[in-house]
Amino acid sequence: MDFKIRKIKFEDYEQVEKIYFEGENPENADSEAFLMPWDVWIRERVPGCTIVAFKDNVVLGWAALTPLSNKNAAVGVNDDDQEVRVAEEGVYVAEKYRRQGIGQALLKKIIELSKKNGIWTLKARILPTNTTSIALHKKFGFKEVDSDGSRVKMDEQWKDVILMERNAKNDDFQDR
Numbered sequence: 001m002d003f004k005i006r007k008i009k010f011e012d013y014e015q016v017e018k019i020y021f022e023g024e025n026p027e028n029a030d031s032e033a034f035l036m037p038w039d040v041w042i043r044e045r046v047p048g049c050t051i052v053a054f055k056d057n058v059v060l061g062w063a064a065l066t067p068l069s070n071k072n073a074a075v076g077v078n079d080d081d082q083e084v085r086v087a088e089e090g091v092y093v094a095e096k097y098r099r100q101g102i103g104q105a106l107l108k109k110i111i112e113l114s115k116k117n118g119i120w121t122l123k124a125r126i127l128p129t130n131t132t133s134i135a136l137h138k139k140f141g142f143k144e145v146d147s148d149g150s151r152v153k154m155d156e157q158w159k160d161v162i163l164m165e166r167n168a169k170n171d172d173f174q175d176r
């Protein structure tokens, strides 16, 4: 499918929310649920690291980074003694546009942007049942690491998640 990628704009946000709920909570995807006001959402993301895949005016999917360490704080050092900045990554594709390479294109782009923005480590929390997302992340050099004990609440139940991590050094994925 023919699509392009650009930064998320305010006008995209309604579609972004809908795609989020379609991915996280498919039974209630048509509800009037909303994430949080746009200005709060965008403020909580890594500046410049929020993207959509689109065709015409339709948002097909999106990806974004949320900082896990203070932007100016060194939370560790890598082998070259550089400071480590950490962000959590999320990628979502509208159900009817899945399996057409959009998730892959978004993940590739958000990894590039993370490196440009000085982020060393990306983390993703994924339900063990979400084999699609696990496969996608593995393809881009994410590795399963020891859980930090975090869980997500879904359908009123707390569920364990798999923690996957990618360091900027692991550029071992193949460009398509």
Ligand SMILES: CC(C)(COP(=O)(O)OP(=O)(O)OC[C@H]1O[C@@H](n2cnc3c(N)ncnc32)[C@H](O)[C@@H]1OP(=O)(O)O)[C@@H](O)C(=O)NCCC(=O)NCCS
Binding pocket: 022, 023, 024, 089, 090, 091, 092, 093, 094, 097, 098, 099, 100, 101, 102, 103, 104, 105, 124, 125, 126, 130, 131, 132, 133, 135, 136, 139
């Ligand atoms: C995970 C998700 C983003 C993948 O998006 P997508 O556009 O369908 O993915 P792509 O078409 O780019 O596929 C990329 C790779 O993912 C894997 N993949 C995609 N769909 C798959 C499936 N149904 N089964 C197994 N692997 C799959 C494959 O490795 C695939 O590469 P390949 O086509 O070369 O085999 C999408 O399924 C989604 O939005 N899911 C719901 C939300 C979600 O779980 N987000 C992740 C939260 S961390």
